[in-house]
Amino acid sequence: MNGPQKAVTLNSVAVEAGVSRATASLVLRSSPLVSVSTRERVIAAMDKLGYIYNRGAANLRGQKTGTIGLVLCDIGSPFYSQLMLGIDEIIVEASIVAILVNSAENPERQLRQVRRLREHGVDGLIICPAVGTPEALLSEIANLRIPCVQVLRHVSQTGGDYVGPDYAEGTSLAVKHLIKHGRQNIAFLGGRAIHSAARERLDGFRKTLKRHKLRHDLIIPTNLENLADFGSLPDLMASSSPPDAFICYNDMVAQSLMGHLLSLGKMPGRDFGVIGADNLPQSATSFPPLTTIITDPVGVGRNAARLLLDRIENASPSSTRILVSGQLMVRQSCGGHAP
Template sequence: MSTGGSQKRVNLQSVAEEAGVSRATASLVLRESPLVSAETRKRVIAAMHKLGYIYNRGAANLRRQRTGTIGVVLCNIGSPFYSKLLIGIDEVFVDAGIVALLVNSAENTERQMRQIWRLREHGVDGLIICPAVGSDETLLSEIEKTGLPYVQVLRHVSPTAGDYVGPDYAGGTDLAVSHLVRHGRRKIAFLGGDRVHSAACERLEGFQRALRRHRLESDLIIPTDLDNLSDFGSLESLMASASPPDAAICYNDMVALSLMGRLLSEGELPGRDFAVIGADNLPQAATSFPTLTTIVTDPVGVGRNAARLLLDRITEPRASSMRILVSGQLMVRESCGGPLP
C-alpha cells in the first residue's frame, strides 16, 4: 500500500477523507461490494488515483485464503484457435477480478504435470486444462492430489470423470456430411483423421455416424501430420484413382486452406470441382479464395463456459461433475458449392 521511495505512505483512511466517506465505505469499494452506489464508488476510486493509493490485494486474498489467480494449461499457445479460447476465459475472469496464469504443455505430458505443480506452488485457486496428447486418467488423479478444482476444456481424458467443456465436435461433423450429401457429394474423405485425443475421436465418430446414416463409404479417413500443412496423406493418390473422392472434411481450417491452395495450384476450383469444409471458423476462412465453409466450434463460447464452471466449482467443490457441450453450426460459404437454392 506504499507508493514507494520516500513518499509518504498513503493509507485507506487518507483515501476515505479525500473522498468524503467513512473508512468502512472505502473498504467496501475495494471489495467491490454492491452495497456502494456508483457515485460513491467513482469518488473513492478518484481519490485513490489522486493520492497514489495501491490496494494490497495479496493481503486481502490471504485473508480469504484465495489468491485470485487461475492456472490455464494449454497444449499449443501459438495456435489462433487457443487465442480465441483465452478471449472467452478472460472475459469472465476480468469481471470476477481474477488473473489467469497461462502455461504451455507443448503436447508433452511430463512438462504438463511439471507446469501444473508449479502453478500449485504459486497458489492458484483452480485450473483450466486442455490435456496434452497422450494424457490419460492418471492426469486427473494427479491434479486431484494438488487439491485444486479443475475443468478440462476442448479435450477430456475420460468420458465421465471430471468437469469438461468443449464443442459438440460430433454434431458439427455430422452437419458437414449432411450438407455435402444434399449437394450431391457421395464420396467424402476426412483429412487429418488420427485418433490421438478425444476431440479427434469425436470428430471421426460424427463423420462415420453420418456416413452410415446416408449409406456412404466410410473408410476414407486419412491421417496426416497436423503440424505439416503440406501433408495430405493418401489423399493425392486417391484423387488420381479410378474412383476419387469428391469432397473432404478437414480436421481444421488450416488444413482446409492448405488443401484449397493445392487444388487451385492444380487448376481445380474448390466448391465446383471438389468440395472442402474446414472447422473452427478462423478469420482466414471468410477471406480465402474461394471463401471456406467451416464447422463453427465457438472457442470463445467454450472459454466463457469453462471459466464460469470453474468459478462455480471453486465455490461448490462437492457438486457433481458437469459436461457442457457448446453446440455449433455450419458456416456455409463457397468452398463446398455454396448454400442450397
Template sequence: MSECNTRRPVSLLDVAKAAGVSRATASLVLRQSPLVADKTRLRVVEAMQSLGYIYNRGAANLRRNRTGTIGLVLNNIGSPFYSALMAGVDEVNEDGSVVTLVANSVDSPDRQIRQIRRLREHNVDGIILCPAIGSDETLAVELARLDLPCVQALRHVELLGGDYVGADYRSGIEKAVRHLVGSGHRRIVFVGAMALHSAARERNEGFRHATGLHGLEGGLVVAGGPDNVYDVAAFDRLLKTRNSPDAAVCYNDVIALNVMNRLRSLGRQPGRDFAVIGMDNLPQAAGAFPALTTIDTRPHEVGRKAAALLQKRIAQPGLANGEHIIVPPSLIVRQSCGETSAAA
C-alpha cells in the same frame, strides 16, 4: 532522503475522506458490492485514482485463503484457435478480478506435469487444462495429490473425471456432411482422421455416423496427425480413382486450407470442382480464396464457460464436480462449397 521515499502509502481511510464516505463504504466499493449507489461508487473510484491508491490484494487474498490467480494449461499457445479460448477465459476472469497464468505443454505429458506443479508452486486457486496427447493415470494421480480444482477444456481424459467444457465436434461434422449431401455431393472424404485424443475421436465418430445416416461410402478417410499434417499421397491416390471424391470435410481449418492449395496444384478449383469444409473458424478461413466454409467450434465461448465453471468450483469447494458443458457448433457456409456466405 527524497520526498518520494518518505511519503506514506495512501490508505483506504484517505480515499474515504476524499470521497466523503465512511471507510466501510470505500471497502464495499473495493469488493464490488451491489449495496453501494452508482454515484457513491464513482466518487470513491475517482478518489482512488486521483490519490494513486493501490489495493493490497495480497493481504485480502490471505484473508480469504486465495490468491486470485488461476492456471491455464494449453498445448499450443501460438495457435489463433487457443488465443480465442484464452480471450474467453480472460473476459470472465477480468470480471472476477482474477489473473490468468498461462502455461504451454506443447502436447508433452511430462512437460504438462511440470507446468502444473509450477502453477501450484505459485498458489493458483485452480486450473483450466487442455490435456496433452498421451495424458494418462499419471496426470490423474498428480492432480489428486495437488488437490487442485481442475476444469478440462476442449479435450477430456475420461479417467480424470471431474468437470469438462468443450465443443460438440461430432455434431459439427454431422452438420457439414448433411450440408454437402443437401448440395448433391455423395463422395465425401474426411481428411485428417486420427485418434490421438478425445476431440479427434469425436470428429471420427461424427463422420462415421453421418456417412451411415446418409447411405454414403464410409471408407473415404485420409489419415492425419499432430501439427496439422495429413497423408497427401493417400489424398492424391483417391483423386485418381474412377469414382473419386468431390468434397472433403477436414479435421480443422489449417488442413482444409492446405487441401485447397493441393487441389489447385492438381488443376482443380475449390468451390467449383471440389467442395471443402474446415473446422474451427480461424481468422484465415474468411480471408482465404475462395473463402473457406467451416464449422465454428466457438473456442471463445468454451473459454468463458470453463472460466466461470472453475470460479464456481473455487468459490464453493464442497460442491460435487463432474459437470459437462458442451457448446453447440455452427456451420459457416462460404465459397469453398460453391455458395454464398451463410450460417447454419
C-alpha cells in the same frame, strides 16, 4: 524529493475523503451498502493520493489468490487465442487473473506446470490436455485440491468437468450437407485419432456416412504441424474411385488443401467440395471462401470460465459435461448453398 516515498494507506484515503476506514474498505470491495456519491469521493481520494490496493494481501486473508491457471497445448494457434478471449471475458468481471502456460503437447511438462501453478496458489485450472495425457492426471489434480475444467479435449469419457464443441454433431452436419448436394465419395483429411477431439470428429464422420449407406473409410491421416503433408491423398486421387469432397480436420488444413487442388487445376466448390472446421477469420476471405464447421472457441471459453468459477465457490464432486452446439457456416468451397 529525496528517498523512497511511503506507501499510501487506506487510513490516508479515508481521511482525504472524509469517511471512516470501514467505509473506504467497503468501496474497495464494491459493496452496495455505499452510496454513489460516497463511492465517487473515495475513488477520487485514491486517485489523488496514488493509493494502490494490495489485492494479494486481501486474497490471502480470504484464502484465495484471485488467479487461475490456464494450461494449453499450443499457445501459438489462433484457435486457442479465441478460446482465451472467451475465458477473459468472464474472469475479468470476477477480478480474476489467468496465468498462462504452454504444455507443448508434452504430458510430463504439463504435469510439472500443474504442480507449479499449485505452488503459486491458483484457485482453479482450465486445461486442454496434451496428447497422451493419462486419465490419472485428474486424480493428481484432485489430490492437489484444485478445481479443474477440461476444455476442447478430455481424458475420460465420464470423469471430471468438461466443456467443448460438439465435434461429432458438427462433422455430421457437414457430411449431410455434402450428401444433400450430390457428393457421394467423401474423405476426411488431417490429423490422427490421438485425442478425444479427433476421435469425436471421426465418429461423427463414420456414423453419418454409414447411416446413408455410403463409403466411410476414406480417412487420410496427416501431420497437423506440417500443412504440406497430404498423406496418402495423391494415391487416393489417382485411384479408380477418387473422393469428390473433403471434410478437413480444421480450417488451416482445408485452406492448404484448396491451394493444392488449385495447383492441380481443380476448383474447390466445383470439382470438389471442401469443408474445414473452426471458422477462423481468414476462412471468409480465402479463395474460394471456405465452408466451415463452427466450433465457437469463444463460447467454449466463456462456459469453461463460468463453470470453473462456480466450482471455486461451490466445490462439487460431480462431473459436468457442456457441449457447445455444432453449426455450419456455408460458403462457396463446398459447392452447395444454404437452404
